[in-house]
Amino acid sequence: MKFIILTSSFIIPLMIFFIVVHGMLNKTKIYDAFADGAKDGIKTVAGIAPTLIGLMVAVEILRASGFLDFLGGKLSIVMGWIGFPSQLVPLTLVKMFSSSAATGLLLDVFKQYGTDSYTGLIASIMMSCTETIFYTMSVYFMAARVSKTRWTLAGALFSTLAGTAASVILAGMMR
Amino acid sequence: MLNYLWGLMIVIGIIYGALTGNMQAVGDGALASAKEAVSLCITMAGVMALWTGMMEIASRSGLIAQCTRMISPVMRWLFPNVPADHEAMGHMTANVIANVLGLGWAATPAGLKAMESLKKLEDERQRGNNESRRGIASNEMCTFLVLNISSLQLIPVNMIAYRSQYGSVAPTAIVGPAIAATAVSTLAAVLFCKVMERMFDMDRAKKSGLKN
Numbered sequence: 001m002k003f004i005i006l007t008s009s010f011i012i013p014l015m016i017f018f019i020v021v022h023g024m025l026n027k028t029k030i031y032d033a034f035a036d037g038a039k040d041g042i043k044t045v046a047g048i049a050p051t052l053i054g055l056m057v058a059v060e061i062l063r064a065s066g067f068l069d070f071l072g073g074k075l076s077i078v079m080g081w082i083g084f085p086s087q088l089v090p091l092t093l094v095k096m097f098s099s100s101a102a103t104g105l106l107l108d109v110f111k112q113y114g115t116d117s118y119t120g121l122i123a124s125i126m127m128s129c130t131e132t133i134f135y136t137m138s139v140y141f142m143a144a145r146v147s148k149t150r151w152t153l154a155g156a157l158f159s160t161l162a163g164t165a166a167s168v169i170l171a172g173m174m175r
Numbered sequence: 176m177l178n179y180l181w182g183l184m185i186v187i188g189i190i191y192g193a194l195t196g197n198m199q200a201v202g203d204g205a206l207a208s209a210k211e212a213v214s215l216c217i218t219m220a221g222v223m224a225l226w227t228g229m230m231e232i233a234s235r236s237g238l239i240a241q242c243t244r245m246i247s248p249v250m251r252w253l254f255p256n257v258p259a260d261h262e263a264m265g266h267m268t269a270n271v272i273a274n275v276l277g278l279g280w281a282a283t284p285a286g287l288k289a290m291e292s293l294k295k296l297e298d299e300r301q302r303g304n305n306e307s308r309r310g311i312a313s314n315e316m317c318t319f320l321v322l323n324i325s326s327l328q329l330i331p332v333n334m335i336a337y338r339s340q341y342g343s344v345a346p347t348a349i350v351g352p353a354i355a356a357t358a359v360s361t362l363a364a365v366l367f368c369k370v371m372e373r374m375f376d377m378d379r380a381k382k383s384g385l386k387n
Contacts, residue, residue, distance in 0.1 A: 023232040033234075041223040044287050053212040064204035067191040106337065121352075127334060128334050132324075141316075143294075162364075163357070165359075167352075
């Protein structure tokens with residue numbers, strides 16, 4: 001475990017080092033290239049800022065109203081029938097909208113049930129194999145100025161469902 | 176789609192908030208999150224500029240071309256209709272590599288650039304086409320996004336850190352299962368996209384057949 005955490009602290013500096021040295025060896029005008037690229041990056045962020053503000057406000061309205069908790073409560077009754085721990089339904093739901101809110105809920109699960117309990121294990125695996133659907137979709141599609149997203153949402157939900165089911169089964173095998 | 180979804184989130188939130196007496200929290204939350212979004216953008220602008228600057232160096236020094244060649248069999252299979260030398264391929268490759276390594280800070284900028292260049296590619300294809308397909312996602316955009324949402328990260332470093340912080344006896348015990356679960360979700364994503372692409376192509380072939 002120490003090794004993994006050590007490697008992850010090395011990876012960013014090493015990558016920057018590698019890119020810069022590779023550029024120097026190939027006699028690229030690295031500082032000019034950096035400035036040009038950075039300018040482009042700032043433009044992209046400025047382009048998605050309005051979408052991001054809109055999205056985060058909408059997610060917060062939904063969350064603060066208590067609706068997500070309500071939906072989670074209702075869904076957990078249904079989910080209980082198929083053997084999915086009902087206490088993880090809010091986490092699964094919130095993870096689709098906001099990564100930071102999901103992290104908060106995940107830590108609550110850890111505090112309440114323990115990291116190595118069945119519930120804690122499912123939560124750990126599930127959070128590692130899914131991404132925030134609505135955040136990713138709106139930010140990425142905004143960058144391409146796309147409004148008709150066709151089958152993206154269906155595919156995202158399908159893949160999240162598959163990952164979640166796999167998490168429950170795998171956690172069951174770890175017990 | 177996103178328009179309806181966004182509207183629905185706000186309408187449901189406000190109506191539900193009114194019914195449950197959470198209006199104060201909803202109002203405060205709306206203002207606070209708008210502020211938070213701007214500070215997130217400012218943070219992101221710095222990270223984004225650093226990364227796109229680095230990527231520009233890597234692109235001019237030929238490093239990206241080398242990496243693209245390395246995983247090009249996979250990328251070509253996933254995106255058969257993107258020309259190998261198109262800039263979209265480079266950005267998508269960078270995004271996939273960053274995702275697999277768990278470099279979220281690098282994956283998003285590369286992903287956004289990839290979407291911009293996929294848009295350019297789609298515009299080139301639609302040029303001279305009378306039927307307006309503006310604002311409609313291309314097959315590649317859908318597949319690329321679903322792939323991103325399916326999570327590609329190999330080692331869940333954040334999760335290991337959270338687990339050890341909350342007193343787990345074996346924080347890394349979930350690494351193997353997490354890799355397996357990620358493989359399942361990614362496989363499901365790829366299968367889904369391949370089927371949908373096939374169906375869309377058949378549909379289009381049928382339509383153009385009718386026209387003739």
